[in-house]
Amino acid sequence: MAYSTFQKYIKDNGIDLEIIVTDEPTKTAEQASQVHGVPVSNIVKSLLVNVEGVFKLFLVPGDRRLDFEEIKRRFNAKDVRMANADEVKDITGYSIGGVPPFGHTTKLVTYVEEGFNKEIELVAAAGSGNSVFKIGYEKLREIIS
DSSP states (O other), rough: OOOHHHHHHHHHHTTOEEEEOOOOOOHHHHHHHHHTTSSSGGGEEEEEEEEEEEEEEEEETTTTOOOOOHHHHHHTTTTTOOOHHHHHHHSSOOTTOOSSOOOOOOOOOOEESSSSTTOOOEEEOSSSSTTOOOOOEEHHHHEEE
């Protein structure tokens, strides 16, 4: 999957979003922040994590790191690790740097971490390293629930 697959997903599901494709790479939160003029904290990082053998998706503000010790406590888990590149591709259908917060090959339980400014738009990957979409915080929560 890539940009065109995500585009098809939003069309097929009646999700009204505009995908923005740039010539500049937006694979990192810092790059996306500069290109799209939003604070790094409002860049959505979609991180796939293996929690005791179950993959979960965490949406993390671009200026934050996922706290694995907190994840272990939250899920009463001993084994927590980031998915590797092959797992990300197999489970989401997208490559690292282009994973959107929804529209994956596998239905994933998704958690939104604290730190996003809910008053301004978020920017999230749209299937490739140079495609994104802007979305309000509440609309994102509605789509992933």
